[in-house]
Amino acid sequence: MKFRWVLAAGLAAAAVATSVLAQSEPIATRMALMKGNNDNARNVSQMIRGQQPFDPAKVDAAFAQWAETAQKLPAQFPPDSKTGQKSRAAPAIWDNKQDFDAKAAAFGKAVAENRAKARNSLDDLKLAFAPVNDACDNCHKDYRLSQR
Numbered sequence: 001m002k003f004r005w006v007l008a009a010g011l012a013a014a015a016v017a018t019s020v021l022a023q024s025e026p027i028a029t030r031m032a033l034m035k036g037n038n039d040n041a042r043n044v045s046q047m048i049r050g051q052q053p054f055d056p057a058k059v060d061a062a063f064a065q066w067a068e069t070a071q072k073l074p075a076q077f078p079p080d081s082k083t084g085q086k087s088r089a090a091p092a093i094w095d096n097k098q099d100f101d102a103k104a105a106a107f108g109k110a111v112a113e114n115r116a117k118a119r120n121s122l123d124d125l126k127l128a129f130a131p132v133n134d135a136c137d138n139c140h141k142d143y144r145l146s147q148r
């Protein structure tokens with residue numbers, strides 16, 4: 001009889017742990033995607049400001065990562081991931097999910113339309129980065145909380 005209680009308690013603990021892990025996985029994924037976006041935006045911005053040399057390979061890597069983010073991000077906001085960790089995701093995402101998804105798609109479109117020309121030259125990068133950066137800001141103004 002004691003074995004059954006131990007087994008039941010173990011199964012209950014495993015179910016709770018699985019639920020917490022399932023909730024935190026999309027949060028961790030989206031936070032990693034956003035960190036990648038930020039790191040790449042910093043590198044590109046430093047190239048534009050002359051703080052780093054223009055590097056077509058780094059530019060292409062940045063655009064590749066941004067394209068991945070645009071594709072993966074919308075799915076990383078299931079209803080059970082509204083809270084947890086130190087996420088800066090605004091509650092408005094879940095209230096306006098269709099608009100959020102549209103803004104992620106607009107970001108992906110800006111990335112796709114500007115990727116090829118961005119790696120040509122520093123001047124082309126400056127022109128190509130502006131719409132990508134605008135698409136980021138457009139989403140962040142509505143769907144990212146300020147730093148705490």
